Amino acid sequence: MINFSIKFQSGVPIYEQIIYAVKKAVVSEQLRPGDTFPSVRELSKDLRINPNTAQKVIAHLVREKLLIIKPGIGSVVSELKEATDLQRKDILDTEIEKLVVEAKRLLINKKEVIDAVKSHWNLENEE
Amino acid sequence: MINFSIKFQSGVPIYEQIIYAVKKAVVSEQLRPGDTFPSVRELSKDLRINPNTAQKVIAHLVREKLLIIKPGIGSVVSELKEATDLQRKDILDTEIEKLVVEAKRLLINKKEVIDAVKSHWNLENEE
DNA sequence: TATGGTGTACTATGTTGCATACTACACTTA
DNA sequence: TAAGTGTAGTATGCAACATAGTACACCATA
Structure with a gap:
């Protein structure tokens, strides 16, 4: 089950x-x-x-x-819930900052990162 | 110091x-x-x-x-080093997948995520 | 009503990671 | 030589993780 x-x-x-x-x-x-x-x-x-x-x-x-x-x-x-302000801030600020710092440190292009986001987003379609 | x-x-x-x-x-x-x-x-x-x-x-x-x-x-x-294949895979696959899953779960738009990436990227300019 | 499945709450043990304190050694610079 | 460097080791206290086992209040169903 x-x-x-x-x-x-x-x-x-x-x-x-x-x-x-x-x-x-x-x-x-x-x-x-x-x-x-x-x-x-x-x-x-x-x-x-x-x-x-x-x-x-x-x-x-x-x-x-x-x-x-x-x-x-x-x-x-349950149904999906809208994020709280704190959760939004954690993802859009803290988490994404970590991602960007790590990417820049490893000389990965901005385009590569954004393309990867789009790619993973579309794997399960919908907006 | x-x-x-x-x-x-x-x-x-x-x-x-x-x-x-x-x-x-x-x-x-x-x-x-x-x-x-x-x-x-x-x-x-x-x-x-x-x-x-x-x-x-x-x-x-x-x-x-x-x-x-x-x-x-x-x-x-030291000078910044190019990422290894394993490091690239970890970021572009694993890490970004985590980010996308968490964002979708909290009903955060794709545009918001991508804008946040661009925003953090430009805070320290350069490609 | 009785039974069984549900979430929840304990105590206890062993392992691991984190941070601390302290000591010691091989190395290189000044 | 003296001082500063990275490195290695032992030891302690604390917390998180996973395990084992027991127990209780609750509800649905037969």
Whole structure:
């Protein structure tokens, strides 16, 4: 009943990798609003991780409003939410600045970066 | 003799913050190739961090080829190096994909993202 | 009503990374 | 020679991560 794929790699925390995989699945519409999401125990069993780690994933996704808890049932994928001012600032200022600094340091062209953004954006179409 | 500025914030490792500050200083030409870089003990004293942490910063920057060790003297800022294939792939694929996924999840427009890239790029001019 | 599945909350252990303190050594410059 | 350089090592305290196991309140369903 897992409707997204993961390939673990060392160095980065398991729970972060799962969270990212879920976000990617939502953005690419492999997971749609209203879809049921695996329970803590199911997630733990299918991915062969500790229940605590699975719980950590779900709690995190609920806090980020990607999931909604249905008591007694499980959790469900929610509608996409508009970013808060703080989230917008973090991405458009902090994160993109990091990206630009790293690109310039490695002598990567502005065009290459922008083309890569466009390319990744169109992989899952829509504006 | 510190020619770059830092304002520490909790949550992210000190040594990472310093490394990023140095990269930013290089990209914005506050630090130029040939400039001398603070020694381990100097960095440790001025930033009031442990010598081990300062050593970790410098070793990391040498490994990334941003600094060159001059034995008995200290270290010096080197010329910018072209990215390796692996570094290019990491930025243009992995990092930008992360950015795009997060932006789409938060319903941020493609135009906003690209404008932010252009904006940050031009803050330190040149192609 | 009873059963089973749900999220949630604990305690505990082992590993790893981060930052600190301190000591020591080989090297080069002045 | 003396002082400064990078480098290496041991040790401590703290926090994050992942694991194991137990327990509880809640709700849906048979």
